[in-house]
Amino acid sequence: MTLDRRAFIGTTAAAAATLAAPMVRAQGRPRVVVVGGGCGGATAARYIAKDSEGAIDVTLIEPTRTYYTCFFSNLYIGGFQEMDDLGHGYGTLAADYGINVVHDWVTAVDRDAKSVTLASGGALPYDRLVVSPGIDFVEGSVPGWSVADQDAMPHAYKGGTQAELLKAQVMAMPEGGRYAMVAPPNPYRCPPGPYERVSMVAHALSQVNPTAKILIVDPKAKFSKQALFEEGWQKHYSGMIERIGPDFGGDKVEVDPAAMTVSIDGMVEKVDACNVIPAQKAGRIAHQAGLTEGNWAPVEPDSMRSKKDPNVWVLGDATSQGDMPKSGFSANSQAKVAAMAIRGELTGSAVFPARYSNTCWSLIATEDGVKVGASYEPTEEKIASVSSFISDTGEDAALRRQTYEESLGWYSGITSDMFG
Amino acid sequence: MARIAAHIAVILTAAALPGGAAVALEEAAPIGDAERGAELFTDCVGCHQVGPEAENRIGPHLNDIFGRRAGAIEGFPYSEGLARMGADGLTWTLETLDAYIENPRALVSRTRMAYPGMESAGDRADLLAYLRQFSASPANIPEAEPTAIVREVDLPPEVLEIAGDPAYGEYLSAECTTCHRRDGASDGIPSITNWPEEDFVVAMHAYRQEIRPHPVMQMMAKRLSDDEIAALAAYFARID
Ligand SMILES: Cc1cc2nc3c(=O)[nH]c(=O)nc-3n(C[C@H](O)[C@H](O)[C@H](O)COP(=O)(O)OP(=O)(O)OC[C@H]3O[C@@H](n4cnc5c(N)ncnc54)[C@H](O)[C@@H]3O)c2cc1C
Numbered sequence: 001m002t003l004d005r006r007a008f009i010g011t012t013a014a015a016a017a018t019l020a021a022p023m024v025r026a027q028g029r030p031r032v033v034v035v036g037g038g039c040g041g042a043t044a045a046r047y048i049a050k051d052s053e054g055a056i057d058v059t060l061i062e063p064t065r066t067y068y069t070c071f072f073s074n075l076y077i078g079g080f081q082e083m084d085d086l087g088h089g090y091g092t093l094a095a096d097y098g099i100n101v102v103h104d105w106v107t108a109v110d111r112d113a114k115s116v117t118l119a120s121g122g123a124l125p126y127d128r129l130v131v132s133p134g135i136d137f138v139e140g141s142v143p144g145w146s147v148a149d150q151d152a153m154p155h156a157y158k159g160g161t162q163a164e165l166l167k168a169q170v171m172a173m174p175e176g177g178r179y180a181m182v183a184p185p186n187p188y189r190c191p192p193g194p195y196e197r198v199s200m201v202a203h204a205l206s207q208v209n210p211t212a213k214i215l216i217v218d219p220k221a222k223f224s225k226q227a228l229f230e231e232g233w234q235k236h237y238s239g240m241i242e243r244i245g246p247d248f249g250g251d252k253v254e255v256d257p258a259a260m261t262v263s264i265d266g267m268v269e270k271v272d273a274c275n276v277i278p279a280q281k282a283g284r285i286a287h288q289a290g291l292t293e294g295n296w297a298p299v300e301p302d303s304m305r306s307k308k309d310p311n312v313w314v315l316g317d318a319t320s321q322g323d324m325p326k327s328g329f330s331a332n333s334q335a336k337v338a339a340m341a342i343r344g345e346l347t348g349s350a351v352f353p354a355r356y357s358n359t360c361w362s363l364i365a366t367e368d369g370v371k372v373g374a375s376y377e378p379t380e381e382k383i384a385s386v387s388s389f390i391s392d393t394g395e396d397a398a399l400r401r402q403t404y405e406e407s408l409g410w411y412s413g414i415t416s417d418m419f420g
Numbered sequence: 421m422a423r424i425a426a427h428i429a430v431i432l433t434a435a436a437l438p439g440g441a442a443v444a445l446e447e448a449a450p451i452g453d454a455e456r457g458a459e460l461f462t463d464c465v466g467c468h469q470v471g472p473e474a475e476n477r478i479g480p481h482l483n484d485i486f487g488r489r490a491g492a493i494e495g496f497p498y499s500e501g502l503a504r505m506g507a508d509g510l511t512w513t514l515e516t517l518d519a520y521i522e523n524p525r526a527l528v529s530r531t532r533m534a535y536p537g538m539e540s541a542g543d544r545a546d547l548l549a550y551l552r553q554f555s556a557s558p559a560n561i562p563e564a565e566p567t568a569i570v571r572e573v574d575l576p577p578e579v580l581e582i583a584g585d586p587a588y589g590e591y592l593s594a595e596c597t598t599c600h601r602r603d604g605a606s607d608g609i610p611s612i613t614n615w616p617e618e619d620f621v622v623a624m625h626a627y628r629q630e631i632r633p634h635p636v637m638q639m640m641a642k643r644l645s646d647d648e649i650a651a652l653a654a655y656f657a658r659i660d
Contacts, residue, residue, distance in 0.1 A: 047594070329598060336594040350591075355643065357595060359636055375639050387642065389635040398489075402507035406599075409609025413599040 029057040030346040033116055033126035035106045035285060037062030037090060039331035040132030040315030042418040047339035049097040055347050059100040059124060061116070065089060067419075068159035071328045072411055074193065075363055077156075077167045078200030079207070086159070092420035109289035111309050128342050131291060131306075132315040132331065133283025134158070135189050138295065141279035142182055144255040152257035153274040156197070157189065169273040170201055176211040177272035180262050182253055183218040184277045187296075189317045189326045191224035192372070194277055196362040199229065201275075202237040203365055215271070216243040217264055219251035224325075225362060225372055231393045232364035282318035296320035301378035302354050303341040304334050313338045322382025323374070330358045332414055354378050361407035367397070369404030451514065452542070457550025460543055464535075470554045479533065485512050486555035490528075501530035504610065509633035517551075518544050519631065526622040527632075529610065575625055580618060582650035589655025592648055595640065602659065613659045620653035 034045045037060050045060040066087040075081040090101040105119035115125045137155065139146060145153060156166040170179060179201055183194045198214055205212040223229075233241045244250040249265025255276060262269050281287075281295035291297040291306050297314040298307040299321050306312040315338055316331030324330045337354040344351035359373030374388035391403065461470070467479035474481035480496045491498040491506030498506070505528050510516060520527045521544050523537040538544050593602070596612065604613040612620070626632040627641035628649075644652070
């Protein structure tokens with residue numbers, strides 16, 4: 001097997017010698033630094049380390065010791081998952097793959113000197129840099145709200161405590177109270193995410209507070225899996241959910257976190273819990289590193305290499321690449337293409353044509369799962385969708401249950417693909 | 421090797437074709453010799469019953485099997501594989517039953533039906549003609565889908581004989597392992613490790629030709645070449 005692979009990746013004699021002692025930090029090994037240990041970063045680090053078998057020195061920089069997945073955080077809000085089960089550590093990446101895991105923030109990237117600066121003060125040189133920092137919010141995109149208000153009106157759009165906070169606020173709503181969601185404009189992380197969230201909030205409320213109401217204020221005329229969600233809401237949560245689109249002022253929203261009000265085209269509504277999901281942009285470090293154009297970091301469709309710097313790769317939500325949605329599945333898929341390209345440059349291993357794919361499952365109610373997906377290929381100008389599918393409305397309960405169970409399998413699959 | 425599931429049946433239904441009359445005529449042809457089929461069924465009675473008194477035994481009863489969703493008899497302990505195919509939308513028709521009887525494991529991975537498969541297309545047609553008599557609906561409409569004529573498209577032997585490159589398969593497998601765990605654990609998504617290579621190849625071709633129903637798998641299979649399918653089969657067959 002190992003012999004096959006050596007022939008296959010075409011490692012040189014020198015690299016083969018390193019393979020014999022993969023854990024030795026040999027001088028002169030090429031260095032890859034990965035910023036961000038989420039879907040894109042953890043996958044890239046793992047695949048580069050795994051497939052280069054010690055020939056590349058991989059450092060992963062991530063501030064948190066436990067990564068809480070955003071995916072399935074809605075199911076936590078709905079009561080279908082425990083928060084503990086959504087947390088993943090970096091121990092296996094360090095122990096089994098020889099990755100240097102550094103828990104720190106990258107505060108600056110010096111692309112001329114090819115080095116990153118850490119919040120703790122140190123600096124790390126790199127030969128190739130991978131940046132997968134996820135998203136940050138566009139200040140001022142929801143008038144009245146800033147990140148300082150995230151305790152009163154949580155976004156719950158980054159992993160961990162925000163989802164816990166939002167769930168606590170939903171559960172504390174007075175009988176017959178009102179939950180509002182300010183939905184984000186395109187493009188944003190996880191297109192069906194806000195609507196799966198509404199489904200899960202509705203599910204939780206229907207158990208403990210069935211006369212409560214949900215108001216979605218949405219700047220978008222249409223949204224992902226709309227027919228499927230609307231059918232499910234009608235079926236499971238009839239009369240509970242109201243959505244105001246841009247034709248009725250959904251794009252003219254303002255919030256007051258102190259007063260707990262939402263104003264829609266001047267009409268002020270009192271609410272009991274409010275989930276503000278602002279407009280999004282690439283994580284801050286991508287901007288600081290000068291990798292962005294507008295809100296996102298443009299990349300080459302065939303490799304995920306930054307269009308701004310041939311030594312830098314950008315992955316996942318932070319990128320603009322074409323047709324792929326900003327999802328964990330996409331980031332994982334892109335990371336494997338990037339890992340292959342980077343290994344190719346640093347060790348001469350074979351580089352095959354890029355292929356990307358994505359599938360996003362959503363849960364609407366107990367055992368009522370749906371999915372949407374597509375496969376993608378690079379063209380000259382973007383990553384383009386080549387074929388796609390979506391669940392049908394009116395599917396029977398057995399298929400919906402199966403789709404839900406499949407999503408559990410996917411969770412287990414992707415998290416072990418990221419964290420080993 | 422040659423015996424393995426080389427036929428993937430593709431059906432010609434009345435609905436799928438324009439201009440009904442000629443098609444209906446063609447499809448009204450008998451499936452096979454039901455009397456001979458009754459004799460062949462003696463191979464099956466150890467596990468299956470059919471007819472007015474039929475009950476579930478080791479295998480489910482076969483009354484009304486045509487047109488029934490796979491894995492649909494309440495309370496029968498189907499294998500995980502069969503239940504999954506049923507949930508994915510597999511329905512028993514002349515086409516799917518023919519493929520299943522020919523090689524159970526090729527159509528349904530990990531089925532509990534411990535039957536090695538019936539090689540002769542003629543025997544299968546006769547057996548199915550016999551079973552067809554116990555499916556009421558839509559017995560009186562011979563051109564309806566369950567009795568439509570089967571057209572078999574052979575998976576050319578060259579395709580089954582491709583020696584897959586496991587190293588290339590390892591590279592390609594990154595696309596599979598977002599969902600299917602490399603360690604073989606199955607938890608809502610089936611394990612694809614350590615399968616016999618032929619089963620893997622036939623299964624992927626069945627997705628590619630949309631005989632197996634799952635949309636994600638159809639999409640994945642359609643972008644794979646014959647060599648790539650063989651490479652994946654080789655890699656996953658040898659994985660530790
Ligand atoms: C509610 C919700 C539901 C979702 N459901 C799904 C789903 O079902 N399926 C799906 O595929 N996707 C889903 N997603 C989307 C998915 O979570 C993201 O698309 C995915 O996490 C993107 O990966 P990433 O690597 O770009 O960013 P992230 O996974 O967010 O990782 C970024 C990491 O970088 C770190 N970081 C940031 N800046 C720095 C810095 N300066 N220095 C060091 N580290 C830094 C952060 O701490 C973070 O850990 C969902 C998202 C949400 C919000």
